[in-house]
Amino acid sequence: MKELDYFFPKTLEEALQIKNDLKGSIKVIAGGTDLVVHLKQDQVNEDKLLDVSRLEELKGVVDKGDTIYIGAGTTHTEILENTLIKDSVPILFDAIKSIGSPQIRNIGTIGGNIANASPAGDSIPALFVLLSKLHVKSVEGSREIPIEDFFLGPGKTALKENEIIMGVEFEKMKDNDIGFFRKVGQRKGTAISVVNAAVRLTKDSIPNKFSKAYVALGAVAPTVVRAKIVENALTSEILDSLDKIMYIARLVYREVSPITDVRGSLEYRRDVSINIVYEGIADLFLKGFRR
Ligand SMILES: Cc1cc2nc3c(=O)[nH]c(=O)nc-3n(C[C@H](O)[C@H](O)[C@H](O)COP(=O)(O)OP(=O)(O)OC[C@H]3O[C@@H](n4cnc5c(N)ncnc54)[C@H](O)[C@@H]3O)c2cc1C
Missing domain, CATH: 3.30.43.10 (Uridine Diphospho-n-acetylenolpyruvylglucosamine Reductase, domain 2)
Structure with missing residues (x-):
């Protein structure tokens, strides 16, 4: 070194x-x-x-009413210990809980997970479906970047050379919001994702119907991607059978462009990305789409 x-x-x-x-x-x-x-x-x-580990401005979870702000220097463990996260954004809670081991979560930060810009970073799909904004700062001033505009490629971000990430802000999930984060690694326990996915659905007044759908997948393209064809299908169909859910999940195939690497082949990743979306939504369906 x-x-x-x-x-x-x-x-x-x-x-x-x-x-x-x-x-x-x-x-x-x-x-x-x-x-x-x-x-x-x-x-x-x-x-x-x-x-930046001594900077108090980068630490903590703040309840801002309809939104939550997490300082970039907040560790994964600190986030998991905050009941606001578990209660208001269970999708993010589950994503952070899946990161590494307790030792890694005790020192790894959410800002580092984002800025590292790994296509497999586990907090990122959850932050995508929560429509997060990054707060960044330099001597010239502050700006906000929608998370979808932040990632330019593996390890590449829209951060300027003199900027640091201050924190990330996102909407709380409403009572009619349900969803999940799921990840498939090479083994149970500490493992980088072969594929990960987050889904947020807003229930309509019609049973099994959704007015909004957000689907994000990681490790299937150079950056985390929104699966917009799947999102459109989820809001235009009534999800009243497992067959219908499988039909929609298969559309994931059209939205991912995975690569073969040491953790999995292209074909395996494509199949896993369909299954991960199917199983997550099927699970919600079998629970009557209750949170
Ligand atoms: C054994 C092991 C297992 C792991 N398992 C997982 C896993 O399951 N899932 C997962 O997603 N990740 C995993 N990781 C990766 C890692 O732990 C996380 O990405 C962690 O959140 C990074 O945070 P950090 O504070 O350690 O970042 P650092 O290592 O300090 O920094 C990472 C990058 O972010 C930049 N950076 C950090 N903070 C800022 C800031 N405020 N502003 C601008 N740039 C910043 C740094 O310059 C660097 O480029 C694992 C790592 C190890 C070693």
Whole structure:
């Protein structure tokens, strides 16, 4: 591993100034669970690290009424311990719960999971279906980026060189919202997703009918993708049989472009992405679409 200069600012202002002054040669480090792996594999061009773990502005879960804001530096464990997340956004709760091991969740942060921009990052499909916005900041000011516009490719994001992620904000699920996060790994327990998926459905007044549907899949394309053909089918059909649900789930086939890698072949990933959507919705159906 190469030698690195380490910056450990105490204030946000100091951190943003350093990020601006050294842009291009400095990389943010939060929990380090992804970055240290990349450093060990010599995959990092920058030779300086900006440790943001002391910045209070990046920490915590905030109830903002209809929305929830999570600071980028909040660890997965801190998020899981917050009852607001379990009660108001169970899809995100289940996604975060599936990440790594307790040790990884104790130090890994939601900001790191997002900024790492892995197509298999488990928080990302959940944040997609919650229509999340990222709050980012630099010495020049703040801006919000819809999560769908943030990812440009594996490891590539719309973040400018002098910006850091401050946090992520999303809608709370309403009483008539149901959904799920599911992931298939190579084994049970700590495993990077071969495919993951999040679905959010808003119930209509007609039984088995939905007025809104959001479906996001990970590890099936260079970035997490929304499956809009599936979403349209979910809102135009009445989901009154498992056959109908399977018919809709098969449309996933038209929306994914997976690759073959060490974790799974293209064909396997395509089949798994259909099954994961089918099984999740079928499970909701068999429970009478109750939350
Ligand atoms: C054994 C193991 C198992 C794992 N299992 C899973 C899993 O099941 N699911 C999963 O999704 N991930 C998994 N991971 C990946 C990892 O733990 C998570 O992605 C974690 O959330 C990253 O957070 P971090 O704070 O450690 O990020 P870091 O490693 O510190 O940073 C990751 C990237 O984000 C950038 N970054 C971090 N914070 C900010 C910020 N505020 N602003 C701008 N850029 C920022 C860094 O520059 C870096 O590029 C696993 C990792 C390991 C080692």
